[in-house]
Amino acid sequence: MSTATAPIPAEPPPFSPGRIARAIAAFSGLPGQIIKLAFLAATNGLAVWAAYVLADRKHWVALPILIAATAAIDIVYLAPRKWTLPLKFLVPGTIFLLAFQIVPIVYTIEVAFSNYSTGHVIGKADAIKAIQVNSLQPPANGRQFEIAPARDASGKLVLILHDDASGAVYVGTNKALTPLAKADVTISKDTGQPTAAKGYTLIKGAELFAMDAQLKAFNIPTRGGSAIQTQGVSQAVELQPTLRYDKAKDQFVRISDGVVFKDNGQGSFVSSVNPKDELEPGWKTYTGLHNFGKLANNPLYRTPFLKVFVWTFAFATLTVLLSFAIGLFVAIALNKKGLRFQRLYRSVLVVPWAMPGFLSLLIWAGLLNDSFGVVNNKILSHFGFTVPWLFDANWAKVSVILVSVWLTTPYFFLVSLGALQSIPEELTEAARVDGGGAWGIFRRVTLPLLLIAVGPLLIASFAFNFNNFNNIYLLTGGGPYTGSSSIAGSTDILISYTYKLAIATGKGQDYGLASAVAIIIFFIVATISGTAFFRSKALENVN
């Protein structure tokens, strides 16, 4: 290799093995020991804190796992070196793999087989309680009271009540409502609240707020099935249940007409007369393959799925191939020896990659605006035409690919440049001596060697773009929409379509359905990437 090789843009300091060895050496011995101890102490401190929280919240499965894991970490890093050396390197990676990859995947799978969505968030016991509360209704001529909790002569909890409408005053116990003489009770003019009652001591301040459960359980039975119930510390309302829960049969009965609401196995109590009539809230439960069945059977989801899948594949493939082609072309051009301002060109070309993607995408959305964007308004209009970049289904696809290529090209430029410089010049020179043309050398020698290095990156980039939510969502939002459905616009890829399924259908927030699609996407990407990897392996073997 000649000594005049062009430097790469961010040139590392001259490589000297001595420096690294010295740096490593500085961390062995006492300073290293201290750093290690500090890290371990911090980890243990964190674990003890977490153990307290877990114990406090009665997570009896997670707690032993935490303790065992922490003990394992201590042993690995404190035990004599020759027993645990490989583990020292494996443990941190494994922990992060578990925390950031395996756990989310497990959760996604769990959600995909559940009905987790609006109306199905809490557990069944909580849902039954909430249905009972929701079913309470003020009876005809139901009364509302301002109240003051108090103690009678024997110290028992009672309520002093002031009827809003009639002005009558009462004392209420858990058994009955008894009228009091108006003269015996003082009522605040501003709030209507009883402030004093003869023969009773009002409960105030912190003592009052500490009686939350007692107040909540305080029911004064009145006529029919009604009862006066407290609402906070200063209100009470006469309420009547409209539903009755039959614990033995696990069903609700509507009191007015006797209609039965049964558990439908999908996390709801549903009327036996009208299956659309269900009680809210429902609860979260496992529904097996229900979500996958919905995707397969409901034309609302099935029809766009195939269309979206084809476009997703095209989008990811075109983005990667075009970016690679352009990046490689520019890299070859800039790899030419003796080119002036080489570093400047290279730095400028990396800018789109160095800028935060969010910003670039929002700026591009503005630039491409049909009527007011710079591209149409200031450039194309001079040539007598404009392009509906974001409002036409096909042009929007072009825009999305254009911007994605703009964002991805610098990456492949950098990668190709690096790979090109690692190809021994002897090989291309030998080919030239053998009489190969420039194109022939590139196709037969340079490209195959390059693909060994870049191939896996192409696959990774494909997988990334397959799920490139930001590019789609920030540029077109999945639009424009053709046809009659807004579930999938013409630039929606699978992941943005999933997002819309999750937030903008039915009652909104159908996480179960969205997770089912996420799992399908995972299998698609895994299959494509897996196949491609085996192919690139084969390529490697040829050389």
Added chain:
Amino acid sequence: MQNSLKRTWALLGVVAAISAIAASSAGASHKAGPTITIWTDSDRAAAVTKVANDWAATSGATIKVVTKQFGDIRDNLGTVAAADAPDVITAAHDWTGQLAANGLVEPIFLSSAVKANFPSYTLNAFSYGTAVKKLYGVPAAVENIGLVVNTKLAKVPTSFSQLETEALAVKKSKHQTFGIAVQQGSGGDAYHMYPFFSGLGGYIFGTNKAGNLDPSDIGVANPTFLKNAHLIDKWNKEGLISSKVDGSAAQNAFLKGQSAFWITGPWNSDTLKKSGLSFKIIQVPAIAKPSVPFLGVQGFMVTKFASVHGVDAAAKDLVTSFMAGAGPQTTLAAANGRPPANIKAKSSDPVLAQFSNASKGGVPMPNIPQMSSVWGDLGQAWVRSTKGAGAMTAAKSFKAAARSIAAKIG
């Protein structure tokens, strides 16, 4: 080997000592007395802290205010662990259906004296129930959009045809592609288009016998609206409105005097004050029906976690008795630049007062969870029919939207 084992034990001892210190500090953070945790957004955090602490001074409670992104308050409430969950949340009224259907919020009752201080629509906005309708929040602030008129460029219109004439005259003289600056963009914006929608006779959900919104009665393409929909095609043809105008394009056009009419809300009142333009804010003049805006109400809810934490009574007292009062309402609404909901707590801001006046007859955004199936399709119906050349006829576009919404609600 002996040596290194000894060292290992010594090191374990050091680690254990440090752990013990960490543990003792972790255990010391408990405190007596009821603690009320409130989730609110950053705009209102200071005001909520102040109001809640004023209340706590009389009740002996401890207040813990947690600041979140506004939308996260709704989304995190379903996933948070009970121990970290809030007892009181700041909420938008259109979350009511979703949160109540999820069983995450508690119904509350207001005394008739307190109720009398709130316009009935604000209470209605926070009420939800498929069988029994219940109140789930205390309103604190209201917001709605209005038509901002640049009085130097155009007269304040008294009829829609006058608005149309004035807007088109300015469009012509300033060589613009649209008359009224109302934001849509390729994603659509059913919220800002609602005055036109309601003026043409459109509605979103009808009400059933019990007075609740009925998701099976979708009025996006009702006969009255379809009869008037040809006006949209006319507006599209003459360029009165254009779906290519997005938020920033609409704002720029008005602030630079290229459009005399801008449809926007109180979140831009500072922008308007700083613009130096002379303007007046009115309701969009009636078309076939009054062109009323959507109303948004923000307020406070008590969560189901309050009973779990044993502070249900305290949380309800804070929300229903204290935060509903005129004084706290003024503080809470001012923190967010909105007029207060309590009619006794008038805002002194003249621009906000003008926006308030534009709300007359307005409709609270539907608060049932099925509304999430509506926004996208209704916005797209406008985008398709007002994109200039090549637009779909309005009748066809809105009929398609109604079909899609019905299919999504299922």
